[in-house]
Amino acid sequence: MTSLTSLTIAAARDGLKKKAFSARELTDAYLDAMAKARVLNAYVVETPEQARAMADASDARIAKSEAGALEGIPLGIKDLFATKGVHTQAASHVLDGFKPPYESTVTSNLWRDGAVMLGKLNMDEFAMGSSNETSYYGNVINPWRRRNSNAALVPGGSSGGSASAVAAHICAGATATDTGGSIRQPAAFTGTVGIKPTYGRCSRWGVVAFASSLDQAGPIARDVRDAAILLKSMASVDAKDTTSVDHPVPDYEAVIGKPIKGLRVGIPREYRVDGTPAEIDALWDKAAKWLKEQGAEIVEISLPHTKYALPAYYIVAPAEASSNLARYDGVRYGLRVPGDDIVSMYENTRAAGFGREVQRRVMIGTYVLSAGYYDAYYVRAQKVRTLIKQDFDKAWDKVDVVLTPATPSPAFAPGEITDPVQMYLNDIFTVTVNMAGLPGISVPGGLSEQGLPMGLQLIGKPFDEATLFQVGYAIEEAAGKFEAPKWW
Amino acid sequence: MSVDQKTVRRIAHLARIKVSEEDVPRLEGELNSILHWIEQLNEVDVQGVEPLTSVVAMEMKKRQDVVTDGHYPTDVTKNAPASEDEFFMVPKVVE
Known part of the structure; x- marks a missing residue:
């Protein structure tokens, strides 16, 4: 028998x-497998006792024929999700020792359906970063390496632990979150599938807040079907999150394998960006050809405000972050560094507790919201956001789904990108989707000349995740699946 | 627009982050490089455009203004760095 960890969620479900x-x-x-893969640093904490107890409970339910949709499926949980009594620190020093006395809605939904928690992921x-180099718990290592090289590569970020763990088969699937590309970019860097659903599809309750108008939870999985299975369980309307939407959750798995004949696929010309490696553009063209061969109609479209999405994001997201992160003051939870008075206690705590990238973003956010600058920065950025959304609204008259590359490059090495703005450019293809609140999926399309995975992104209409799974599966069928050669 | 070192110190204080004097020039450079990059938004004609307030077209949910949760102060203060008798403890604020 093949090793149990090599099974997809769908295959494990059938075997159970x-x-x-x-x-x-x-x-x-x-x-x-987790114990043998610690060199990847994907988990910040492993929860073996809890995992075994949950698995035993699953076996008892299976014996009574009461199995849920994810019964007995072992998952990794991003450290951003509150898990009752278990390490929940958003990989930050400022939340030292925090163990919430409550459970996030998304993870509650997973446990309700029988899933097993293996631990918390780095x-x-x-969630501020595109390379998983800003964690207090150290860098996560990508299971993929360049051909004939032993050099470590980043797994992308911010859900780098989730992507690395899924790619290395040290969980069957993982939860992740995406504010500007944090599910889709690491999925693209690791040859896995990641979907950011429509804003409001998953409850944000119990997910540590970064930028509340952009944050969404979603899964990272080994293939499109597994991602569909996970999202079905994660999504729900929730009285505790007023932005969660009361819209039925369809059976996403039912569309896997449905023909794409007649679907209109948009190719936005503004996504041809100077400096993108030729192999990324070539993969994009190849994917359009695959879909055409399967009967889809390829339509060139224009999304004119694309280039402004990233700078507008770097006003909106830090502004919201500076407000959300005000709560880390050394009073109610986490780290406290004493000072001469209460203000110096706040200042010392936040200086010691936040890393450099977080401090930078909180300061940018504080500046753009400060007296005299609010209209020039924040209001203007929100107006640009309206224009970005209108670009997509117009596109939906012509097409059913949009196809783009997921990232402007394959995975890079730790330390390779030190300039903040250069790092931000990693999200150039993914961030528009968050700004417009749309669903987006990243599916592996092929390997680069150096043997690294490259991802394709599909963008859908609001609450049309089903079409993303349908077309994503069509790409997967044409491209095949990609597995990192095991070296750890 | 760009920030000078005085502004960096002011923002840091507003954000309640202690910044050492030797870090001020570094932050001045980093913040200015980000601010210069986002200035390209000035090219966009936003005349008559409403700022976006919600990405999903939905009516704001409302609920009755009643207590739906609570009465577990031990849980609430459990993670505090300093607490006493189910109160958060802070340095003296009022003389």
Whole structure:
């Protein structure tokens, strides 16, 4: 029998149902694989006791024929999700020792459906980063390496632990979050599938806030079907998040394999950016050809305000972050560094507790919201955001889905990008989707000349995740799946 | 627009982040490089455009103004760096 950790969620689900193995055996196989893969630094904490207890409970429910949709499936949880009594620190020093007495809605939904928690996954501090180099717990390593090289590469960020763990088969699937590309960019860097659903599809309750008008939770998985299975369980309307939307959650898995004949696929000309490697553009052209061969109609479209999405994002997101992160003051939770008076205690705590990137963004946010600058920066950025959204609204008259590259390059090395603005440019293709609140999926399309995964992005109409899974699967069928050669 | 070192110190204080004197020039450079980059937004004609307030067209949800949760002060103060009798403890604020 093949190793249990090599099974997709769909395959593990079938094996558990047929009682080919137990949930406990499956969980033990993952715990064993995790212990051998610590060099990747994907987990900030492993929860083996809890995992085994949850797996045993799953076996009991399977025996009584009461299995849920994810019964016995071992998952990794990004450290941004509140998990009751378990390390929840957004990979920040400022939340030292924080163990919430409550559970996030997304993880509650997963446990309701029978999933098993293996541990908490590393990430960029407060989800601010595109390389997983800003974590207080150190860099996450990408399981992928350049051909004939031993040099470490970044897994992307901020959900770098989630992407690395899924790619290395040290969880069956993972939760992640995406504010500007934090699900799709690491998925593209690791040859995995990641979907950021429509804003409001998943509850944000119990997810540590970064930029509240942009943050959305979603899964990272090994293939399109697994991502569909996970999102079905994660999504829900929630009285505790007034921005969660009361819209039925469809059976996303049902569209896998549905023909794409007649679907109109938009190719936005503004996504041809100077300096993008030729192999990324070539992959994009190849994907359009695959879809055309399967009967889709390729339509060139224009999204004229694309180039302004990233600078507008770097006003809106830091502004919201500076407000959301005001709560870390050394009083109610986490780190406290004493001072001469209460203000110096706040200042000392936040100086010691926040890393450099977080401090930079909080300061940018504070500046753009400060007296005299609010209209020039924040209001203007929100107006540009309206224009970005209108670009997409117009596109939906002509097309059903938009196809773009996911990232402007494959994975790079730690330390390779030190200039903040250069790092921000990683999200150039993904950030428009957050600004317009749309769903976007990243699906592996092929390997670069150096043997690294490259991702394709599909952007959908609001709440039309189903079409993303349908077309994403069509790409996966044409491109195949990609697995990192094991070296750890 | 750009920031000078005095503004950097003012922003840091507004954000309640202690910044050492040797870090001020570094932050001045970093913040200015970000601010110069976002200045390209000035090219966009935003005349008559409404700022975006919600990406999803939906009516704001409302609920009755009633208490729906609470009565567990031990849980609430459990993670505090300093607490006493279910109160958060802070340095003296009022003389």
